[in-house]
Amino acid sequence: MKLSRNSQAMEFSPIRKFNPIATEVQESGVKIYHLNIGQPDIKTPRCFMDAVRAFDEDVLMYEQSQGDIKFLESICDYYKREYGVGYKPTDIVVTMGASEALTMTFTTIIDPGDEILIAEPFYSNYQTFALVRGGDIRPIPTSSKEGYRYAAKDKLEAALTDKTKAIVCINPGNPTGLALTAEEMDVIADFVIENDLWLIADEAYREYVYDGMKPRSFANIDRLKENLIVIDSVSKRFSACGARIGFVASKNEEFMTGIIKLAQSRLCVSTLEQIGSTELFKLPSSYYEEMKEEYCKRRDAAYEEIMQIPDVICHKPGGAFYMMVDLPIDDAEDFLMFLLTEYRDNNETVMFAPAAGFYSTPGKGRSEIRIAYVLESGYIKRACQLIRTGLEAYKAKMSK
Ligand SMILES: Cc1ncc(COP(=O)(O)O)c(C=O)c1O
Known part of the structure; x- marks a missing residue:
């Protein structure tokens, strides 16, 4: 064997x-x-544990595959309140951390031989996420001297081939800590639209940008609507890594139909952790x-x-x-x-x-x-x- x-x-x-x-x-x-x-x-904010402790049902049932509706609504309220982004519950699928959001996203869009662009160095598990689907990571080289910046038209185009299917942007970055400027996000947006690519925006650390920089989401760039898949998580934002709660958000209906089939095949994400996470997204700015x-x-x-x-x-x-x-x-x-x-x-x-x-x-x-x-x-x-x-x-x- x-x-x-x-x-x-x-x-x-x-x-x-x-x-x-x-x-x-x-x-x-x-x-x-x-x-x-x-x-x-x-x-971890107390509201998470308090909500879990207050759970008082006789049966711990399966949740909906897409996620607990109250949790989905609390995510949508957060996006509206903090970023002015109008997601609907049907634009979101709750997952077991950003990790499952990524494996499910790759399964939905990647065929064997497809290439995925990502600035190198990158969060190491992407290598595994891509391999599972038979996709190839094509690194965009960066250097410490240039502050690991990669979002320039010439750099992106140099990495593009006829097999390129998607680009991953971890923003702000792990492991580099690079925070993209609004101009760089625009360069990436133009690049994905011109080349008909998926943009997988891993924004698990979105709020944590320093030196007067404003937190930004790719979801704010309207023209990206069809190309964009946002990966999000409670792990880092709320110091709740053990909750294992994340989600995928996209306004691309075809993508959502594809990923929901996968979500159904793994039934649902932990009911109790979604109840706790619902309260996390109600925290004030x-x-x-x-x-x-x-x-x-x-x-x-x-x-x-x-x-x-x-x-x-x-x-x-x-x-x-x-x-x-x-x-x-x-x-x-x-x-x-x-x-x-x-x-x-x-x-x-x-x-x-x-x-x-x-x-x-x-x-x-x-x-x-x-x-x-x-x-x-x-x-x-x-x-x-x-x-x-x-x-x-x-x-x-x-x-x-
Ligand atoms: C960039 C990035 N994406 C995804 C993950 C996975 O996060 P989660 O705990 O939500 O699965 C991490 C965890 O360190 C990460 O750094």
């Missing part, structure tokens, strides 16, 4: 594959600062403002500490809660293994995601790491100090 070729071609997630080693290290009493995973330490301020503080703390590392290259990110850091080393995985298994400072060490897994181009990103600034500022500072002092110890060991 054999596994499928697609399964054999898949890689383990660079974000999670070192977890078994980390668990052993923690069990031995060492404290690890986790900058490897986008799991914020911020409290001030909630996003507060969170944004907090993440901005964390970003500044991380950036300040990281820039103390000699010969480091790091572009200050404008959004989300990730930062790419190019270290003066050859192999970030080897450095991480050193931190996990050998390096201790006051019985503490640190963990990040080696960045090679965020590239589909072989050999790229080996000296880079991604840090998730999801811990409070004091912990972030300490964790970044451990990267610096750990690097000194690693270099001393390597030069022996």
